Amino acid sequence: MKRERQLGIIYSAPMGLWLTIFFLIPISIIVIYSFLKKGLYGGVEWQFTLKAYQEMFNPAFLKVLWRTLWVSVVATAITLLLALPCGYAMARSRHQIFWLALIIVPFWTNSLIRIYAWIAILSSEGFINELLLSLGIIKESLSLIYNQQAVITVLVYINIPFAILPLFTTIDKFDFQLLEAARDLGATKRKAIFKVLLPSIRSGIITALIFTFIPIFGAYTTPLLVGGKDSYMIGNIIVDQVTKTRNWPLASAFSLIITLLSTLGVIWILVSGMQDKAKGVVK
């Protein structure tokens, strides 16, 4: 038993050390910064203050926070709903590597280039509008870009591989005989999927959820490029605080709060997952 304990440390220590040195130490600087006075030209002055935290309760910020939240929830939900069948189909396919490659390949061109391509697709003289016009489905160009729908579309687009990958990996490990067994016992196909498949790939779903929700919540480029005049998200505010308004403590405070909230969220997901397992929910 003692040997085992050592083994665990040996396995985990390299990463633990790496993250402590190159992540925890830098980040603690940021934590300290959030309690300091902002420097006139960026940076901080070494003087304790809670001003950054007070500044956060600005109604303008809360509005953006609310907008960010609903955009993220909608985009994440769409991403997962699309990714689940994809992961399932890939896991059941004979040509897994082929599909995996197809999912990954588009992502080896820079995301900025692809976002600009989306602008070309969605704009009023873009591909979709031209197609619909020439087919006579619409009479006037639809405004598909520079609004919230465009932001959500592109966010789903950017993040969907990060949902498909973990889902595929877990579904691939799933014993499909269980599904057949459930069917034999009289479950409908849908029932078999919801009651047997989904609970047993729970960890994959949670991973996919974390992988997509968090980057979407912190999105910066997408709302900036395909959003309209009122598409600012929290990521944009934080960047602005670092660069344009030069208020580093406020940016730090924002990041700290976001980190704390998402940490709580993730812990909650993990704990409830563990409880489920303990209760034997996985049927």
Next chain:
Amino acid sequence: MRKLSLLLLVGITFLLTSCPKEEKVLHLYNWTYYTPEALIEQFEETYGIKVVIDYFASNEDMFAKLKAGAKGYDLVFPSQDYVEIMIHEKMVLPIDHEKIPNLTYISPLVLEKATYDPTMEWSVPYYMGAAGIAVNRKRVSDYPRDWSIFSTKKLANRMSMLDDLREVIGDALAYLGYSVNSVDKKELEEAKRLINQEWKPNLVKFDAEGFAKAFASGEFLVVQGYAEAIYEELDTELWENVDFFLPPSGGPMYLDSMVIPKGANNTEAAHLFINFIHTPEVYAQFLDRFHFPSSVNTAAAPYMTTEPFYHVEDLENYELKRDLGENLTLYNTLWETIRYNE
């Protein structure tokens, strides 16, 4: 296993750090394509110094990075307000006039405006210009050639302004007849009302990244932006469809300069480069590349072969954006009401 991966790590570290140290390298930190590649090659050949360029997309990005401690650049190209800040923050090294004989070509009119450094003690002007308005002539006719174009209701949702608080607020202030550096609360309030009630409802977005592309594709019919970026997106035969103008009411103007940041490794080469770029024949090539007017260098105009997109006289009512210090907060809160609210 572990030993092997350790070995691998060491190998990787070696690979990453063993950049060949050449003797003479000049590290520029510049706006993208702000110095034409042909000139860079010319400089490399003439002086036998290798030039390595890194790029930034905005003064703010560049400054945040230097402020947080980035070192090793020999020459940086900030705009006037950031030159002022960098001088104030003691982030730059003095310019040695002895080494730059071509400083005599720098226009005294420009230096007069550069009140933060009128003797070029810390910075040497690179180019002075302003953002203007581009109109798609084919699709829009009969429009005011001033900032009031953004109040035109029939162009609603086809116009954009820069996503830049100093530019937008500055335009509004200038249009109302105030200074672009105003810190008067009443004047700013007026500017805010003009933007939020007259201009913003007609704008599709505030865009500093894609305005030129969107204009070129015909998505935006009127954009506020930089001439060189707008024309660069269009094939030459389409240029006649563009009406680019600097509104006569004036607005904010920029003066990009060259400074040598602290921590520079090769100040010698930096001085050589400043001198090189202000050689009239060389400077004219730079102006030709972007169709700029010769606003900074007094001797380059005769060597130019292109017609600039706008002229030095157009800049008459334009005012350099100054650093606002503490008062930046006033602009920030104003910008929040414009940018964050629905």
Next chain:
Amino acid sequence: MSKKRPKLKPTTLVELPKETVGVYRPPRQQVFRDHRRFGFSNIVLVLVILFLFMPLFVVITYSFNASKGMRWTGFSLQWYYKLFFESRQLWRAFLNSFIIAITSSVVATILGSLAAIGIKWYRFKSRSYIQVISFLPMVLPEVIIGISMLIFFSAVKIPLGMFSIFVAHTTFNLPFVLLLVSARLDEFDFSIIEAARDLGATERQSLTKVVIPSIAPALLSSMLMAITMSLEDFVITFFVAGPGSTTLPLYVYSMIRYGVSPVVNALSLVLVLGIMVIALTFRRFLKTIAASS
């Protein structure tokens, strides 16, 4: 079958010998892999892939456009000429990106998957500390990670450049590797390890012969993901890059605003084709991995 003991090369953790003795393969059910039916999930998959490729088609089309705008004016190879003969800076940036993507993804995959094994199978004191700290890099906004690392590097006098970017990329890749590999390990039957040990396998043997082969798909996915994210990252890289270490995203980001994007479009196609050629060359190797899953 050869009797030679398969050797594991350090750079290719996921490589599997074609024929091996004594490598454990998890049980596998072929019977229910029903690929004749074209069900709902397959339709979604195909649609999603079309969705993913749509922008790529646009990019490829534009790369052959004679005009630089979005209007199609005729076929031309001028952007490819520019790409190959007049884009010195771009290729330098590409090389930087490539080196960093490979190194950081390899290191992140090794460190991350080892840690995943440690965390999933063993209980030890600092376990929850490592769990918490490894998930934080995912949550924090990139700009904050970027700035804080920059402040840290300049405080401890690590010069900015390729090495600092490599460190940053490895750091933000670690949590993804850890999560992906953990998800796979969840499904792993630990009693197999015990069985291997009972049969006299050392820790290292059970790792290389049992664990790694059976988590190979997860290793491959995490490495692909890490490479992708490394090739993509702009914000963090912007802050930790030093003089002369401009990566492709940094270069593209700054150049795309100035109307030279057709060259970048051309580059995109060249990259995709290049990767496909590599993938086809290594097809057999990839197949082995697929077979092991």
